[in-house]
Amino acid sequence: MRELKHRVGLGFRTELAPSILVNLDSIDLVEVMADDLFTANEARLRAVRTMHVQVPVTLHGVGLGLASSQPVCEKHLAKVARVLEHTGIASWSEHLAFVRACEIEIGHLAAPPRNEATIEGTLKNLARIKAVCGSLPALENVATLLEPPGSTYSEAEYHRQIFRRSGCGFLLDLHNLFANCVNFGRDPFFELTQLPLENLSGVHLSGGHWIPELSGAKERLLDDHVHGVPPEVFALLEKLAALTARPLDVIIERDGSYPPFQVLLLEVEKARACLARGNAKYFLGKEPALERAAL
Amino acid sequence: MSAQHFEHFLARLYTDEFFLETFLSYPERLLKNAELTREERSALLAIDREGLKLAARSFRAKRKKRESKPKLNPLKRAQAFFATRIGW
Numbered sequence: 001m002r003e004l005k006h007r008v009g010l011g012f013r014t015e016l017a018p019s020i021l022v023n024l025d026s027i028d029l030v031e032v033m034a035d036d037l038f039t040a041n042e043a044r045l046r047a048v049r050t051m052h053v054q055v056p057v058t059l060h061g062v063g064l065g066l067a068s069s070q071p072v073c074e075k076h077l078a079k080v081a082r083v084l085e086h087t088g089i090a091s092w093s094e095h096l097a098f099v100r101a102c103e104i105e106i107g108h109l110a111a112p113p114r115n116e117a118t119i120e121g122t123l124k125n126l127a128r129i130k131a132v133c134g135s136l137p138a139l140e141n142v143a144t145l146l147e148p149p150g151s152t153y154s155e156a157e158y159h160r161q162i163f164r165r166s167g168c169g170f171l172l173d174l175h176n177l178f179a180n181c182v183n184f185g186r187d188p189f190f191e192l193t194q195l196p197l198e199n200l201s202g203v204h205l206s207g208g209h210w211i212p213e214l215s216g217a218k219e220r221l222l223d224d225h226v227h228g229v230p231p232e233v234f235a236l237l238e239k240l241a242a243l244t245a246r247p248l249d250v251i252i253e254r255d256g257s258y259p260p261f262q263v264l265l266l267e268v269e270k271a272r273a274c275l276a277r278g279n280a281k282y283f284l285g286k287e288p289a290l291e292r293a294a295l
Numbered sequence: 296m297s298a299q300h301f302e303h304f305l306a307r308l309y310t311d312e313f314f315l316e317t318f319l320s321y322p323e324r325l326l327k328n329a330e331l332t333r334e335e336r337s338a339l340l341a342i343d344r345e346g347l348k349l350a351a352r353s354f355r356a357k358r359k360k361r362e363s364k365p366k367l368n369p370l371k372r373a374q375a376f377f378a379t380r381i382g383w
Contacts, residue, residue: 069298101299101306107358110309110350113338117298145353146346149338150301183346213345220349 004247004279007056008271010264011253019261021051026265029056031251034092035063038079045086052089058202058249059083059092061137064129065099067112067162069121072128073100081133093138093171093202096122096162109142113150114158119165126166138169138201143176143208143223147184155180156194169201174236175229179208179221188232189239202249203237205229205271225255229267234274241278248275300330304339308347309354319344 007028010020020030032048037059040048051057061080066072084092097109098118112118130136141159153161163170172195181188207227210219229252237250252267307314318325318339326336 068302070302098302098306101302104303104306104310106306106309106354107361108354110305110354113298113301113305115298121298144346144350146343146350149305149342150335151338211349214348214352215345217345220346222349222353 004245004275006248006250006272006275008250008268008275009055009252010268011060011251011255012057013255013258015258016254016261016264023261023265024055026268027055029058029249029251031058031060031253034059034061034080034083037083037087040083042086045083048087048089052087056091057087057089058251059087059089060251061092061094062109063099064094064125065097066094066125066129066139067096067118067122068098068101068125069117070098070101071121072125077129077132080129084133084135090135091138092135093140093169095140095142096159097142111142111144111146111148113148114153114155115151119158119161122162123166126168136166136168138171139163139166140171140173140204141176143173143179145183145220145222156191160194160196163196163199168199170196170199171202171204172197172200172240173204173206173223174233174240175204175206175208175223178230178233178236179223183220188236192236192239193243197240197244197246200240200244200246200248202251203240204251204253205233205237205267206253207233225253226257228259228263229270234270237271238274238278238281241275242281243278245279245282250275297330297332297335301335304329304331304335309351310358312351312355315347315351319348 009027009029009031010016012020012030012032020027030051037045037048048057063076064072064080095109098112099106099109126136139162151158159170177191178188180186181191206223206225207229208221208223209227211222212219241248250271252264252271254264308318322340326339329336
């Protein structure tokens with residue numbers, strides 16, 4: 001049976017740094033927040049380069065707000081370009097979100113209206129990003145508590161349009177997919193098959209918690225990165241590995257309420273097991289495979 | 296240009312509590328003077344109000360958390376410093 005070279009790792013956070021560094025044998029790659037390096041001095045940037053020698057590092061941005069009809073902030077873009085240049089790391093990603101409008105900073109990732117104006121704006125922003133940074137980021141789907149008003153495309157169709165027209169890699173956050181599906185009454189396993197997996201370049205796994213609606217009628221799942229990866233998201237990873245023969249970079253994200261480090265390493269192992277089981281199904285033909293023809 | 300006004304309107308709903316309350320109480324009145332197309336006004340009148348309130352609350356919490364982000368305790372700072380010395 002063919003074996004795929006997946007890489008499974010963790011999001012690098014200062015609180016986890018010592019544990020990550022002494023457990024590099026158990027981690028295939030780490031993801032560093034690009035925005036955390038905007039004010040980094042040369043020594044800190046050199047430290048990232050040094051770490052990149054020991055373990056593959058990918059950079060992850062949160063503040064560009066490129067999925068917008070408005071141009072990306074040039075100051076922010078210059079900071080991203082500086083980090084890319086000074087670390088020498090080629091692999092990077094950003095979110096399909098808007099984070100500001102005119103002078104208003106939302107302070108987090110907002111799902112943009114899924115319509116033609118946003119797609120056109122996103123493509124223009126990507127062209128500008130490529131001109132300044134010299135490369136395109138992989139793009140990550142975002143979680144939302146609100147179906148974005150003004151949308152004319154479904155979430156899956158919006159992503160198909162973006163990736164077909166931009167050619168960017170797709171960083172698929174499975175918890176974001178799961179949260180949006182359970183919050184808005186869709187089947188995440190079916191939704192997964194509707195996404196542009198031909199552009200898939202990486203996967204994020206994380207957790208969240210249920211919050212009550214203010215009316216108290218229902219609950220919605222909030223993607224918060226401070227809870228463990230739920231079983232449904234591991235099941236989605238297995239399903240994903242059964243649908244594609246691509247080697248995947250999988251990052252487990254944790255932004256707070258840190259458990260003992262062994263718990264995170266167990267999640268890394270679980271992810272590896274899901275990938276192996278999913279790939280076994282793919283190669284044994286137990287699942288309909290989207291890319292079988294490409295092999 | 297209107298798409299930008301629409302995003303601006305959404306950003307205000309997500310960040311300005313008074314604007315949000317006014318919108319929830321008197322949407323037509325607030326939309327009357329907004330530079331939006333008829334379709335955009337209709338989309339906002341049909342907005343998922345529960346989702347909007349939760350999203351605005353979540354964004355507010357994120358902003359507050361960022362503003363009051365506690366500094367690492369001395370032990371964690373020392374660990375982080377040690378980490379930079381050994382290669383990170």
